[in-house]
Amino acid sequence: MSDIIERYNRLPLGNICDANDRRGSMDPAIKPVDPTSRVAGPAYTVRCHPGDNLAIHKAIAEAPAGSVLVIDAGGFTGGGHIGEIMCFACMQRGIKGLVIDGTCRDADDIQALGFPVFTRGFNPNGTVKETVGVTDVPILCGGVRVCPGDLIVGSRDGVAVVEQEKIGEILAKAEAIAAKEDRVVEELKQGRTTAEIYQFEKIL
Structure with missing residues (x-):
């Protein structure tokens, strides 16, 4: 699986989304806290009560090394569910990154850590710790259904979800698209136009 994840990490996110029929x-x-962030790994899912981050603490303790925490916080933007300490705790546990449909805080410190965080925004307010929530179940994050084990790929372009049973199939398609684009670049260097290469001349 590590080889597959590394191959996904080398691909432009647009190629992955095209291979996935623009789904996911x-x-x-x-968006990423740090625009240079890149992450790929299997999802460990969390559904927390909006404005309550107790379930995230639970997930940090449970998630296997190499996973990406994917958090359904209901799009809540009234407080930061994640901050520097929790991100550092994730790193210590071997968690590769975090995606939250909600907000975080300590943006500068998170960026300095180098831990990939993808968030709906920022809010310096804290959150309560009262409701346990649930982990390792299907959730909705950013309008997309995410199941435990689905592949999460994030970059400056956004976040994409590849269903677990399609990880190999989508990888092969995405690599083929990337190889085709490399050939297009070579043809452009030789003086051809995109209209010629893609045979758009007949409709232009």
């Missing part, structure tokens, strides 16, 4: 792309409002 989260709401574009969910």
Whole structure:
């Protein structure tokens, strides 16, 4: 699986989404704290009560190394569910990154840590710790259904979800698309136009 994840990490997110028939792309409002962030790994899912981050603490303790925490916080933006300490705790546990349909805080510190966080926004207010919530169940994040074990791929372009049973199939398609685009670039260097290469001349 590590080889597959590394191959996904090398691909442009657009190639992955095209191979996935333009499905699985989260709401574009969910963006990386650090624009240079990149993450790929199997989802460990969390559904927490909006404005309550207790379930996230539970998930950090449970999630296997190499996973990406994917958190349904109901799009709540009234407080930061995640901050520097929790991100550092994730790193210590071997968690590769975090996606939250909600907000975080400590953006500068998170960026300095180098831990990939994809969030709907920022709010310096804290959250309560009262409701346990649930982990390792199907959730909705950024408008996309995410099941435990689905592959999460995030970059500056956004976050995409690949269903677990399609990980190999989508990888092969995405690599073929990337190889085709490399050939297009070579043809452009030789002086051809995109209209010629894609045979758009007949409709232009």
